[in-house]
Amino acid sequence: MLGIFISSLLFIEKRRRIAEAFPERVQKLWNEWELRVLVVVSLLLQVILIFFGSRRKYNVSDWVQITLWLSYLSADAIAITALGALSHSQGEPGSSELTALWAPFLLLHLGGPDTITAYSLEDNELWLRHFLGLLQQFGIAIYVLIRSWAYSRVSILTVFMFIPGIVKYGERTWVLRLASKGNFRETMLGSPDPGPNYAKFMNDYDSKQAKGSRVTVGRIEDFQLQMDVDNSHTRTEEAQQKSNPSYSAGNGSNLIDEEILPKAYNFFEIFKRLFADLILSGDDWKKSRVFFQDSSSSTAFKVIEVELGFIYDLLYSKAALVYSLVGLILRCISILSIITLLVVF
Incomplete structure (x- = not known):
C-alpha cells in the first residue's frame, strides 16, 4: 500500500512535467476537464461491469471475457486516479464544494457493482489489500471534504453521500474476505464433535454393576434394530420404484x-x-x-x-x-x- 501511495505521488509529478510540455491553452483545458473525464470514464466502466459481470456465467466468448477483464482491472485504477486528482485540485482556482461532492461518488465506484467482486479466485485472497485501500481512499475523501467544507447545504449533502459510499466499499471488502479460501472453509466447519464421553460411560457402568444391576448393551441393540428398519425402508422404496414408474418420476425425472x-x-x-x-x-x-x-x-x-x-x-x-x-x-x-x-x- 505504501508503494501505491509513492507511485501516486510520482504519477502526479510526472503529470506536471508532461503538462508543462503543452501550450498554456491546452493545459488550462486539461485542468478544467480532467476530473470530469475521469468521472465519466469511471462511471462507464461501472456500467460495463454491471451488464457483463454476470454474463460470463453462461457466455464464454472471448470478447466478453476480455471486456470484463479490462474493465475490472481499469475500474479501480480510474476511480483512484480521479480521487487523487480531486484531492489535488482542492484549493486551486475553479474548485468548489460542488466538485467535492464527487469524492463519495468515487467511493461508491470503488465498491463496485453487485454482479462482480472478483474476476478470479485469487482476487478473493487480496481482501486485506482492499481493506487497506478502503482506509486510504476514505482518508483522501475526508481530506477533500475538509478542504472544501463551507458550512453550506452542499457540504451537508456530501456527508449524506459518504454513507452509501463507505457501505458499498465495505461490502466489497467483506465479501472478498468471506470468499477467501481460509474463511470460506471456516464458515462451513461447525463446532468440533467431542464424541461419546467414555469416562462417564464407564463410571456409570461400574457404579451400576457395583449395585448389582444387570448391565446390557441395549443401546447397541437399539442401533442395530434401527439399521434393520432403515434397510427395510430402503428395500420397500426400491420395490415401489420398480413396480410403479411414476413413483420414481416424482423423485426428479421430470x-x-x-x-x-x-x-x-x-x-x-x-x-x-x-x-x-x-x-x-x-x-x-x-x-x-x-x-x-x-x-x-x-x-x-x-x-x-x-x-x-x-x-x-x-x-x-x-x-x-x-x-x-x-x-x-x-x-x-x-x-x-x-x-x-x-x-x-
Missing part, C-alpha cells in the same frame, strides 16, 4: 422449473463443501446418486447449471452478503441516504 431451484439449492448447500476441500458423508453421496440416476438428462443438467450459478454468485459476487439480514439492513441505510440526498438536492 421436474418443472419451480421444483428445480429448491432441489439445486439443497444440493448446493451440500456440495459447496467440495470447494473448501472438505469431504462428504456417505449419506450425501447416496442422495445425490439416487436423484441423478432417477432423473432425466435434461433435469440433471438443469440442476447442475443452477448449482454452478449458486457457487459462482457465492465466490464472485456480493450475493453472500446481499441476501443476508446484515446486507438487507445495509441496503436500507444506503437507499434511505441516497433518497434523502436526491430529494434535498
Whole structure:
C-alpha cells in the first residue's frame, strides 16, 4: 500500500512535467476537464461491469471475457486516479464544494457493482489489500471534504453521500474476505464433535454393576434394530420404484422449473463443501446418486447449471452478503441516504 501511495505521488509529478510540455491553452483545458473525464470514464466502466459481470456465467466468448477483464482491472485504477486528482485540485482556482461532492461518488465506484467482486479466485485472497485501500481512499475523501467544507447545504449533502459510499466499499471488502479460501472453509466447519464421553460411560457402568444391576448393551441393540428398519425402508422404496414408474418420476425425472431451484439449492448447500476441500458423508453421496440416476438428462443438467450459478454468485459476487439480514439492513441505510440526498438536492 505504501508503494501505491509513492507511485501516486510520482504519477502526479510526472503529470506536471508532461503538462508543462503543452501550450498554456491546452493545459488550462486539461485542468478544467480532467476530473470530469475521469468521472465519466469511471462511471462507464461501472456500467460495463454491471451488464457483463454476470454474463460470463453462461457466455464464454472471448470478447466478453476480455471486456470484463479490462474493465475490472481499469475500474479501480480510474476511480483512484480521479480521487487523487480531486484531492489535488482542492484549493486551486475553479474548485468548489460542488466538485467535492464527487469524492463519495468515487467511493461508491470503488465498491463496485453487485454482479462482480472478483474476476478470479485469487482476487478473493487480496481482501486485506482492499481493506487497506478502503482506509486510504476514505482518508483522501475526508481530506477533500475538509478542504472544501463551507458550512453550506452542499457540504451537508456530501456527508449524506459518504454513507452509501463507505457501505458499498465495505461490502466489497467483506465479501472478498468471506470468499477467501481460509474463511470460506471456516464458515462451513461447525463446532468440533467431542464424541461419546467414555469416562462417564464407564463410571456409570461400574457404579451400576457395583449395585448389582444387570448391565446390557441395549443401546447397541437399539442401533442395530434401527439399521434393520432403515434397510427395510430402503428395500420397500426400491420395490415401489420398480413396480410403479411414476413413483420414481416424482423423485426428479421430470421436474418443472419451480421444483428445480429448491432441489439445486439443497444440493448446493451440500456440495459447496467440495470447494473448501472438505469431504462428504456417505449419506450425501447416496442422495445425490439416487436423484441423478432417477432423473432425466435434461433435469440433471438443469440442476447442475443452477448449482454452478449458486457457487459462482457465492465466490464472485456480493450475493453472500446481499441476501443476508446484515446486507438487507445495509441496503436500507444506503437507499434511505441516497433518497434523502436526491430529494434535498
